[in-house]
Amino acid sequence: MSGESVRELRRSGTTILYTTHYMEEVQSLASRVVILDQGHVIAQGTIDELVNRIQHEEKIKLEAAEWSEHLIAKIERLDGIKKVVREGTVLIIISRPGAGNLDRVISIVQSAGGVKSVHA
Known part of the structure; x- marks a missing residue:
């Protein structure tokens, strides 16, 4: 599925579970992010919330x-x-x-x- 297809689904209100290791994809496609480490949630929130938390x-x-x-x-x-x-x-x-x-x-x-x- 292309990035544009994912963006279109998101605009229509569809919830999407998208897994990637590429932060560029996350930043361009996601409104909320969950970061996992060995199956454990270590951070979650919007991109801005996570960037703000990391800087602090x-x-x-x-x-x-x-x-x-x-x-x-x-x-x-x-x-x-x-x-x-x-x-x-x-x-x-x-x-x-x-x-x-x-x-x-x-x-x-x-x-x-x-x-x-x-x-x-």
Whole structure:
């Protein structure tokens, strides 16, 4: 189905489920977007809402030798932390921009056994 066909269906009020990895297609065809990662919804909204949200967040993925609830709580108490999600040995930390939490998070994890990898 061509992009113009999808746009015509959208103009007529038809709801369309369209999957793609190409953001250019999303921007030209979609009014609302759901972003999935391994089957889990990680973001949803209009294009403008998602762009605005991305510009207002910093994301750190950190893998440690081990996690404890105490360690996670200590990270959650840092200034500017919005959300902390644990996925196995990886912690995903969402902060407001400019919070400067990367160094603080690494220091906390280093004092509790060490960092295996970091992706900011």
